[in-house]
Amino acid sequence: MSNQVVSVGRHRSGEIVDVHVREQLLDVWIGNELVKTVLRSSIGEVRKKKAERH
Numbered sequence: 001m002s003n004q005v006v007s008v009g010r011h012r013s014g015e016i017v018d019v020h021v022r023e024q025l026l027d028v029w030i031g032n033e034l035v036k037t038v039l040r041s042s043i044g045e046v047r048k049k050k051a052e053r054h
Contacts, residue, residue, distance in 0.1 A: 004041045021046050 008017065008028055012035070020027040021040075028036040 004038075006036065006038055008035050 004026065006019075006026060006028060008030070012030065015030050017035070018029045020029065024040055026038050026040055027034060028038075
């Protein structure tokens with residue numbers, strides 16, 4: 001199992017994001033806005049984590 005922390009900034013706190021996982025990249029979306037694209041730090045299995053609103 002692997003994980004990767006990605007920050008989109010404190011001003012985005014509390015917003016719901018979608019992360020689209022590609023072979024080598026992670027795309028972070030808020031609504032229809034692409035907020036950030038980052039290189040994946042591992043190629044491990046992807047799983048849902050904290051996907052429900054708290």
